[in-house]
Amino acid sequence: xxxxxxxxxxxxxxxxxxxxxxxxxxxxxxxxxxxxxxxxxxxxxxxxxxxxxxxxxxxxxxxxxxxxxxxxxxxxxxxxxxxxxxxxxxxxxxxxxxxxxxxxxxxxxxxxxxxxxxxxxxxxxxxxxxxxxxxxxxxxxxxxxxxxxxxxxxxxxxxxxxxxxxxxxxxxxxxxxxxxxxxxxxxxxxxxxxxxxxxxxxxxxxxxxxxxxxxxxxxxxxxxxxxxxxxxxxxxxxxxxxxxxxxxxxxxxxxxxxxxxxxxxxxxxxxxxxxxxxxxxxxxxxxxxxxxxxxxxxxxxxxxxxxxxxxxxxxxxxxxxxxxxxxxxxxxxxxxxxxxxxxxxxxxxxxxxxxxxxxxxxxxxxxxxxxxxxxxxxxxxxxxxxxxxxxxxxxxxxxxxxxxxxxxxxxxxxxxxxxxxxxxxxxxxxxxxxxxxxxxxxxxxxxxxxxxxxxxxxxxxxxx
Amino acid sequence: xxxxxxxxxxxxxxxxxxxxxxxxxxxxxxxxxxxxxxxxxxxxxxxxxxxxxxxxxxxxxxxxxxxxxxxxxxxxxxxxxxxxxxxxxxxxxxx
Numbered sequence: 001x002x003x004x005x006x007x008x009x010x011x012x013x014x015x016x017x018x019x020x021x022x023x024x025x026x027x028x029x030x031x032x033x034x035x036x037x038x039x040x041x042x043x044x045x046x047x048x049x050x051x052x053x054x055x056x057x058x059x060x061x062x063x064x065x066x067x068x069x070x071x072x073x074x075x076x077x078x079x080x081x082x083x084x085x086x087x088x089x090x091x092x093x094x095x096x097x098x099x100x101x102x103x104x105x106x107x108x109x110x111x112x113x114x115x116x117x118x119x120x121x122x123x124x125x126x127x128x129x130x131x132x133x134x135x136x137x138x139x140x141x142x143x144x145x146x147x148x149x150x151x152x153x154x155x156x157x158x159x160x161x162x163x164x165x166x167x168x169x170x171x172x173x174x175x176x177x178x179x180x181x182x183x184x185x186x187x188x189x190x191x192x193x194x195x196x197x198x199x200x201x202x203x204x205x206x207x208x209x210x211x212x213x214x215x216x217x218x219x220x221x222x223x224x225x226x227x228x229x230x231x232x233x234x235x236x237x238x239x240x241x242x243x244x245x246x247x248x249x250x251x252x253x254x255x256x257x258x259x260x261x262x263x264x265x266x267x268x269x270x271x272x273x274x275x276x277x278x279x280x281x282x283x284x285x286x287x288x289x290x291x292x293x294x295x296x297x298x299x300x301x302x303x304x305x306x307x308x309x310x311x312x313x314x315x316x317x318x319x320x321x322x323x324x325x326x327x328x329x330x331x332x333x334x335x336x337x338x339x340x341x342x343x344x345x346x347x348x349x350x351x352x353x354x355x356x357x358x359x360x361x362x363x364x365x366x367x368x369x370x371x372x373x374x375x376x377x378x379x380x381x382x383x384x385x386x387x388x389x390x391x392x393x394x395x396x397x398x399x400x401x402x403x404x405x406x407x408x409x410x411x412x413x414x415x416x417x418x419x420x421x422x423x424x425x426x427x428x429x430x431x432x433x434x435x436x437x438x439x440x441x442x443x444x445x446x447x448x449x450x451x452x453x454x455x456x457x458x459x460x461x462x463x464x
Numbered sequence: 465x466x467x468x469x470x471x472x473x474x475x476x477x478x479x480x481x482x483x484x485x486x487x488x489x490x491x492x493x494x495x496x497x498x499x500x501x502x503x504x505x506x507x508x509x510x511x512x513x514x515x516x517x518x519x520x521x522x523x524x525x526x527x528x529x530x531x532x533x534x535x536x537x538x539x540x541x542x543x544x545x546x547x548x549x550x551x552x553x554x555x556x557x558x559x
Binding site: 035037042049051053054082117118120127128129130131132133135136139140143144145146147148149150171234235253254264380381382383412413414417418449 | 465466467468469471472474489491492493496499500502504505506509511512514515516517518519520521522523524525526527529537539542544
């Protein structure tokens with residue numbers, strides 16, 4: 001690994017791969033840093049290694065990744081797998097762990113393409129073994145061909161629930177139920193957005209196809225569920241929920257949950273980029289211009305890390321950001337940049353037409369985000385409950401960081417990745433300070449676990 | 465409980481999970497390997513000694529911390545299996 005690159009890209013999902021390929025094809029020296037052992041990101045995870053029969057079960061959208069990955073492999077971009085980024089500064093100094101060694105490298109341009117993760121929504125029992133994110137279930141399927149043994153339940157809200165249930169069904173897994181929080185109110189609010197969404201009908205027709213296949217297979221599909229809870233002593237034994245005014249219980253040892261995805265903004269926060277609360281997507285996202293440039297010079301963001309748009313949009317956004325990088329590096333003039341980006345802009349605009357519909361339909365009920373049950377563990381690492389957080393706020397600790405200092409919520413190994421959203425919702429609810437004006441946990445490096453030895457190896461002169 | 469689909473892996477390695485030798489596909493994550501073995505929880509928590517298992521599988525939740533080759537607090541979902549690797553359940557903070 002060199003000490004300086006014209007362009008460093010972080011993340012090898014659709015945005016990172018597309019951007020790296022474009023930049024490399026224009027003669028720019030690119031280093032692509034990836035936490036994973038192989039390119040594809042989460043969406044195309046394991047695409048190079050998955051046996052044909054598995055890839056076939058995962059469906060056509062998954063197979064789209066093959067083209068993207070092979071174009072990247074055929075480019076001159078340097079690929080660094082198993083490489084974690086533990087710091088990113090405003091000056092574009094990048095702390096990296098590669099082959100167990102810590103390095104500091106720098107770049108003239110940095111493209112953050114590290115995607116999104118599943119929105120953590122704490123509910124009673126969500127820490128029990130047997131409860132897992134649906135995205136995690138999909139990673140097990142894509143990467144290892146591992147699936148629930150029998151009678152899995154999928155619950156929460158979002159298109160991923162239907163997709164994963166459909167994929168499980170194709171793999172011969174018995175799916176007990178798919179439970180979504182979508183309410184009648186969501187339908188009514190989403191309806192005016194439907195005509196625009198139908199212009200990119202492949203998403204909608206796919207969703208309907210999944211639903212129909214699941215129904216025909218006898219899978220219980222319910223919308224408008226509330227008060228989801230997981231029960232068990234050492235691991236999951238059953239789940240309960242409310243539906244149409246009555247309580248229901250289902251026995252299962254496997255619950256896959258999903259409440260949409262949110263941008264992974266730890267790196268952009270650490271670098272000092274400006275962020276804002278996006279009401280429709282119910283998450284924070286970085287302030288970006290039409291090229292993906294952040295508020296910090298030389299740092300661009302593309303893909304779901306810049307706001308949720310899905311895999312196809314991420315690919316276009318990656319290429320658009322790459323054209324901007326080529327302009328910033330003096331490889332292209334302004335006219336060429338605009339011309340090159342035109343086609344991707346057109347496709348991206350079309351692909352994004354479905355988003356307002358999805359955002360209204362799959363909007364997570366605010367009542368759930370505020371963690372209504374006092375006994376629910378909000379901070380999975382430090383095991384802090386909603387009750388303790390509310391008590392801290394009642395004691396006058398009226399913002400997220402004060403709650404953190406007082407309760408240790410967000411101080412564990414995940415560094416608040418799993419609890420920061422819920423804490424912000426609870427604080428906003430109890431202080432009546434809107435989320436748009438609230439503060440977030442301060443993010444400090446190392447963003448990834450770093451041993452003292454690795455840290456010391458960066459400063460050999462001082463440790464002698 | 466999890467199961468493996470009926471696929472023939474291209475190659476395998478042997479790891480030791482909680483003292484038991486297990487043959488697993490090369491290249492997969494430790495978290496995947498232990499989930500497929502259905503060993504129940506993979507750690508207990510430091511504060512309340514509660515059982516936990518891998519939750520996000522993508523490196524963000526840190527719930528899959530295990531002792532790998534004697535070193536505690538390893539993210540099992542971010543480490544690939546290696547031949548001869550010893551994988552153990554982590555109790556509390558692991559240190």
